[in-house]
Amino acid sequence: MKPEKMNIISGLQRIRLKRRVCLAIIFGFLPGCVVLGLLGPIAAMSGALGLFLVGLWVQHRLNRSLCPRCHKLFFVVSFDKNHYRPDGPLSFPPQRNCRHCNLELYKKR
């Protein structure tokens, strides 16, 4: 396999991993808060704050991911006239293609 193709595959794997961690934090936030609430109010508050901050950091890292093929931002996170689509940046978790070169995140190769 060509090195360029290996770089693309490993780059997509990194983006998929960050995406899974981000989605796990989003969907696990409320159940995690309930479990932490059973431990006491201090644990609930500090755990919820910590989980929220980790979630923000992971989402920031995910949004700054570069496409392994075109080396531009994979997820376009700002509106402008060149990238606006009705299902544009606000559709972030369902977005599965690079906004610039249309590289698919989950395509079997």
Ligand SMILES: [Zn+2]
């Ligand atoms: Zn791209």
